[in-house]
Amino acid sequence: MSELNLILLGPPGAGKGTQAARLIDDFGLAYIATGDMLRENVKQGTPLGVEAKRFMDAGDLVPDDVIISMIEAELQGEESKDGFILDGFPRTTAQADALAAELQRLGRALSAVLLIEASDDEVVRRISGRRVSLSSGRVYHVDFDPPEVEGVCDVDGSDLIQRDDDKPETVRRRLEVYHAQTAPLIDYYERQGLLRRFDGAGSPTEVHDHIRAALATLRLEETL
Numbered sequence: 001m002s003e004l005n006l007i008l009l010g011p012p013g014a015g016k017g018t019q020a021a022r023l024i025d026d027f028g029l030a031y032i033a034t035g036d037m038l039r040e041n042v043k044q045g046t047p048l049g050v051e052a053k054r055f056m057d058a059g060d061l062v063p064d065d066v067i068i069s070m071i072e073a074e075l076q077g078e079e080s081k082d083g084f085i086l087d088g089f090p091r092t093t094a095q096a097d098a099l100a101a102e103l104q105r106l107g108r109a110l111s112a113v114l115l116i117e118a119s120d121d122e123v124v125r126r127i128s129g130r131r132v133s134l135s136s137g138r139v140y141h142v143d144f145d146p147p148e149v150e151g152v153c154d155v156d157g158s159d160l161i162q163r164d165d166d167k168p169e170t171v172r173r174r175l176e177v178y179h180a181q182t183a184p185l186i187d188y189y190e191r192q193g194l195l196r197r198f199d200g201a202g203s204p205t206e207v208h209d210h211i212r213a214a215l216a217t218l219r220l221e222e223t224l
């Protein structure tokens with residue numbers, strides 16, 4: 001059976017990271033999340049991190065050339081050779097074109113683009129309650145998925161914080177950016193017959209079940 005190469009598309013806060021974690025467990029795919037990679041660079045204080053931070057804090061996109069070279073390096077690595085999930089990339093048509101060119105060069109292809117849909121109101125509600133541990137990477141929600149002890153990570157006891165770009169005014173900006181620059185990718189991938197839509201309003205388990213069913217159908221079609 002051929003490798004599974006997936007893109008997770010959808011607004012911030014739709015549950016892409018949650019679904020990615022489950023799909024990695026299911027299929028053992030490499031997880032490539034540009035947001036996580038950028039945050040790691042910011043944390044380490046690399047030149048890339050210093051450049052990216054001002055865009056991220058403002059809720060704007062980091063320039064395409066920076067992101068594209070980061071992804072190219074990742075796709076050439078050993079880890080992703082049996083399949084991958086891209087989370088938070090591509091976010092612009094230029095990034096999608098660059099991805100297509102790189103995959104073609106590597107003789108690989110996308111299996112599907114999973115769109116997780118969520119309304120703006122739902123996004124704001126979810127993101128404003130989001131808290132993360134910088135050391136363990138575990139993400140919580142103050143109402144829907146609280147830690148055992150308020151403000152403390154269950155995994156490693158570290159303090160939980162709100163990401164700078166999860167503050168309400170930045171979330172509104174991120175949504176504007178999503179609608180203007182990323183949403184056109186819905187049509188882009190629909191035209192290629194790759195798009196599968198999922199209602200992100202369901203519980204994580206419901207959304208996961210729907211995605212698994214869609215992927216099972218996809219793999220079945222592949223063998224016909």
Ligand code: AMP
Pocket residue numbers: 012034035036038055056057059060061062063067087088089090091095165174
């Ligand atoms: P995320 O964790 O995916 O929501 O990403 C956090 C922030 O990192 C975004 O608001 C952008 O500033 C930046 N970022 C992540 N991925 C990309 C991308 N593919 N293109 C441009 N900027 C990105």
